[in-house]
Amino acid sequence: MADDKDVLRDVWFGRIPTCFTLNQDEVTEREAEAYYLLLPRVSYLTLVTDKVKKHFLKVMRAEDVEEMWFEYEGTPLKWHYPIGVLFDLHASNSVLPWSITVHFKNFPDQDLLHCPSSSVIEAHFMSSIKEADALKHKSQVVNDMQKKDHKQLWMGLQNDKFDQFWAMNRKLMEYPTEEGGFRYIPFRIYQAMSDRPFIQKLFRPVSPEGNAYTLGDLLKEMYPAAITNDGEQKRYQVVIHGIEPLLETPLQWLSEHLSHPDNFLHICVVPTPSD
């Protein structure tokens, strides 16, 4: 379907205009200017910010530079979450550009994973894909792929190559027709005001009677507080890739079209803005 393929492209090419400012406590030889960048929603902070690092290193001495990390309004940003998820979760209703503070010292190792190289990002990304396939296909599809196929998925993401990525990823989006969908849907529900980082449980896309479950059905089961009852004021927005899909949308369709390249459907539940 032409329309559905357009959705895949829109998701892949989503961008967030971002302004990177150096933390004012960092020691610099002269004043550091802010750096502006369009960040891909579907990628990871440490994968796309080499230019940011180079920019700020120009005004710093090597001995004042340790592992780079990012923070938004006091919250350290988890590089292992897709960029779009971080934005939707922490800054979805704030004014653009997204203002991120850059740090080179005092890495918060109680909050953030270390990211010493891009191979760590690759391992994390491939691990997510494997886990998603364990849920969708009992790992059969991903295990049937060769090492070079796995590499193609990663290179597609790293080099922003939609066609290269989807040539392989479409195999992970197939299912036996008689099943009506995947075995379980790979999803994570994030809430900003929670100790628990996310909700992830088993959920089938199709009922035993063969009816397609919707986004609303998933939320009713996993996070009922997110659903507004009749007559109530809407307290929460349910955001995927910066939009609020209708709760009637079939979950299987969402999984096939609105998943991130890691094959997970990342769903953010954020408080509705008060104004």
Place this chain on the structure above:
Amino acid sequence: MSGCALNEKEFFSCCQLLLQQSEHLRDGWSWEAVQGSEEGYLRKTVLRSVLADCYDAQKQKETASDSVSPVSAHPIQELQQQERTQPVVATRFHSDGIIGNDGDEDDAVCVLSEGSSHVLQYEYHILYSCSYSAPVLYFRAFTLEGRSLTLEDVWSSVHPNFRHCLQNSPLTAITQQEHPLLGQPFFMLHPCRTEEFMRPVLQEAQEQPRPVNYVLLWLSVVGPVVGLDVPLKYCTQLHPSSLQRSASDLMSSTVETGVRRFARKTCK
């Protein structure tokens, strides 16, 4: 138990059973529940001393023998609950996977003296992965001053037989991950191969006419990989004395088989 996968209810029951035994043995496991539901995880904290002097002595003494790499002499001795009335003796990992002291003259057995040791606090969590229908081991370690150990530091507590295998196979390796319930960085032993190596271990165990605790069995295979000891007494102490010997035989042979199979699977 459905095949070699474990569902969440079974995980919960196995954990409760393990907890009861742990309480009897004072092995230190506790259950941390999530928001008053059945969801939760097993947790244990262990104090471990690292003998810096002994490590250096071993390095100097390095022989050409391949059977024991110098780093494997890095001793690990549990300190919990014990009054040290005698010096702590270094324990060696042997190349055939059996941990123990031996009397060979070649081995340097070091004695812990005050001031030469670093005490580390290891924290182990056992969670359930619904994606892999298996238990998962998470852990982290701190110095007593509160400094977190890095992945490099932690490698030294990995059983030498596995260090090589794990380093070559990223998906069964030890990696830093976000704890799914606490959101903090932990190290994790990847669960994607668990069902694979548990299958033959379970089949062997199930040939005996006795119920099997999946989580305990799994822990006895993966625990030693990251320096977590599972005493044989777990298997014996709830059985009548007449079955004691066969229970511990089963346990040690199952563990040995499991350890070997785990090594084979991860080294593919």
